[in-house]
Amino acid sequence: MTDQIVRTKHTGEATRNGGHFAALHKDEAHGVTLTLPAQAGPSQKHISLAAEYAVMNPDSNGADPKHWWRRDRAKELLAAAPPTPLSPMEQIGWDSVDRNLVPLVNDFLRTQPNGWIAGQLDRNADASRAQADGVTNPAEQAQWAARAARLETLAEGFRALADEEAAERAEQTAAPTLEESLEQQRRDSAIKSIVTPVRPRAAKTPETNRRRRGHQFFVAEQKKWPAIGTHQSTPLPEIPIVGHFFAGPFDFYCAEHDASTGEAWGFTRIAGHGAGEWGYTNLRDLEQQLVGPLKQPIERDMHWSKQQFGDIDN
Numbered sequence: 001m002t003d004q005i006v007r008t009k010h011t012g013e014a015t016r017n018g019g020h021f022a023a024l025h026k027d028e029a030h031g032v033t034l035t036l037p038a039q040a041g042p043s044q045k046h047i048s049l050a051a052e053y054a055v056m057n058p059d060s061n062g063a064d065p066k067h068w069w070r071r072d073r074a075k076e077l078l079a080a081a082p083p084t085p086l087s088p089m090e091q092i093g094w095d096s097v098d099r100n101l102v103p104l105v106n107d108f109l110r111t112q113p114n115g116w117i118a119g120q121l122d123r124n125a126d127a128s129r130a131q132a133d134g135v136t137n138p139a140e141q142a143q144w145a146a147r148a149a150r151l152e153t154l155a156e157g158f159r160a161l162a163d164e165e166a167a168e169r170a171e172q173t174a175a176p177t178l179e180e181s182l183e184q185q186r187r188d189s190a191i192k193s194i195v196t197p198v199r200p201r202a203a204k205t206p207e208t209n210r211r212r213r214g215h216q217f218f219v220a221e222q223k224k225w226p227a228i229g230t231h232q233s234t235p236l237p238e239i240p241i242v243g244h245f246f247a248g249p250f251d252f253y254c255a256e257h258d259a260s261t262g263e264a265w266g267f268t269r270i271a272g273h274g275a276g277e278w279g280y281t282n283l284r285d286l287e288q289q290l291v292g293p294l295k296q297p298i299e300r301d302m303h304w305s306k307q308q309f310g311d312i313d314n
Contacts, residue, residue, distance in 0.1 A: 042069040066168070070161050071109055074117075077157040078102045086146060089139045093128075093146030101151070115162035118155045125151035 042050075042065035053062035061067045082094055101124065108117050125148050132144035 042066055046072070066165075070114065070165065074109055074114065074158060074161060075106070077154055078105060087142060089142040090146035093143040093148075094150050096143075096147055097150045097154075105154075113162065114158045114165065118158035118162060121151050121155035121158060125155060 046065040046068040049068045050063055050065040053060070057063060086094060105117060108120070128144050128148035128151060132141050132148060135141055135144065
């Protein structure tokens with residue numbers, strides 16, 4: 001029973017779904033070797049061709065392994081043998097396609113899509129069919145009919161390849177459904193929760209001199225001032241200063257201001273080094289420029305005193 005299963009399932013025979021069973025080879029010197037069947041789709045050769053082509057043309061069809069896979073399948077169509085034995089005159093019609101049109105189609109494979117090639121084959125098949133209907137000699141009729149049948153078969157094969165490619169392209173460009181969008185959002189949220197460290201919640205402390213403007217801010221821990229590429233002292237006197245961080249539409253900004261007067265000195269993109277934009281400005285005007293997504297400035301307080309920029313310790 002076991003030997004029967006081995007012979008049935010590991011002979012390399014074709015399966016009903018287009019694949020092949022694995023092949024079992026018995027060798028007294030090396031034991032038993034099981035050769036798995038090739039998977040349907042691009043082979044390693046097609047993948048290598050696509051990788052080489054993608055180096056110079058990453059956005060072209062040649063960067064897709066299936067492009068080379070379909071080209072080989074098209075060449076197999078062109079080299080196919082007659083499905084049934086042909087008469088001498090029918091063989092002449094079949095060979096005329098190989099001699100006159102197959103070389104042209106092989107050239108078209110490098111420059112033209114499969115759908116365009118199918119259209120050209122259809123036109124030639126129609127012309128051959130009309131020629132067969134217009135002659136009275138049975139031998140000539142057989143010759144032209146065989147030529148037309150060969151061209152029609154090739155056109156159907158190329159049209160099937162074009163339809164397959166169009167279906168894949170439509171699937172790739174189709175807009176996601178609501179369920180797919182929600183599922184993608186859940187996956188993105190799960191990934192973000194894994195890779196993003198949990199930040200401790202800052203203590204909520206209202207600032208008296210700010211509440212009159214309708215805001216409540218959070219006093220954060222003392223932080224190190226970002227490096228801005230220069231080391232210079234603040235022009236403000238030796239008094240405690242509060243540095244405010246504003247979350248703008250795309251970047252973070254900071255401002256040093258004198259709480260007693262409301263005057264601010266400078267602002268910068270704290271995400272980058274050496275990208276500072278500094279100058280005297282009014283804090284209220286700065287807040288209007290650097291509004292958050294909700295059209296309100298988002299502020300983080302930090303106590304600061306006169307020292308060299310970039311040298312402030314926590």
